[in-house]
Amino acid sequence: MNILVCISYVPDTAAKIGVSDDGQKLLLDGVKYILNPYDEFAVEEALRLREKHGGKVVALTIGSESAKEILRTALAMGTDSAAHVASTTLDSYGVAVNIAAYARAMNADLVLLGRQSIDHDSFQMASTVGALLDVPSISIVSKLEIEGTLVRAERDIEGGKEILEAELPLVISVQKGINTPRYPKLPDIMKAKSKPIETVQAQEVTPCTVFRSYQVPQQKRANIILSDSDADIAEFVRLLHEQAKVI
DSSP states (O other), X not given: OEEEEEOOEEEOTTOOOEEOTTSXXXXXXXXXXXXXXHHHHHHHHHHHHHHHHOOEEEEEEEEOGGGHHHHHHHHHHTOSEEEEEEOSSOOHHHHHHHHHHHHHHTTOXXXXXXXXXXXXXXXXXXXXXXXXXXXXXXXXXXXXXXXXXXXXXXXXXXXXXXXXXXXXXXXXXXOTTSOOOOOOOHHHHHHHTTXXXXXXXXOOOOOSSOOOOOOXXXXXXXXXXXXXXXXXXXXXHHXXXXXXXXX
C-alpha cells in the first residue's frame, strides 16, 4: 500500500501572534513552529497501516525551507521517505493541487491528513484533494479499518457515530482519538537528520482567494447578567437573535 501523509508546519499553540499596524502581515518574530498536532495522528495512522499491510509511507509538506524540520520529525517517527514542495505563495487550493499532483505521481492508494491545520483552519484540504484526484474523501475519522481495498471509517457526529465505507484509492483526514502518536527514539532522531529529503518543484496556481488584511479579533463584553427565569431565558434568546445575530 502506497500511503502519502501530508503534514503542516504551524506556529506553536501557545505562541502569541501579533498583526502589523497596517494589517498587511503577521508578527512572527520569535514564534516557535511545530508539526501540526492533528497531523501527528495522520503520521501514526499511516505507520500502523504500513505495519499491518506493508507498503511505504511518504511524508509531504509544502512551505518554506524551515518546514523541512517537521519532515525530519516524520522520518524519525518512521516514514520511509519525505518530500518538500518549496512555496510560500500558495493558498489552500494551490496546496491541494500540489498534494494531488504528488499523490498522482507516486500512485498513492491512500492520502492521509490531519483534520485541519491549527493556523489557517480552512478545514477543506481533504475534500479538495479528493475532488482533484477524483476519488472519495472522508473527513474527521476517529477509527479506520482497511481490508483489501475496502475501507471502513468511523467518525463522531452529534449524538452518536457514523460509519462509512469506500474503496481505495481514497483521501482521509483523521482527528484526535484515532491513535496515540509514538515518540521518536533518540537514535531515530539522529538518523533522520542525515536522511535525504526530496525537493519538489511547486506548481504555481492562480489563487482562489485574495488576501486583503489581518485583524486581531475584538473582544467586547456586553456585561449583561440574566437569571434562569422564563422571562430572562426569553430575553437571552432575543439578544442572541437580534444583537449577537448568532441564531
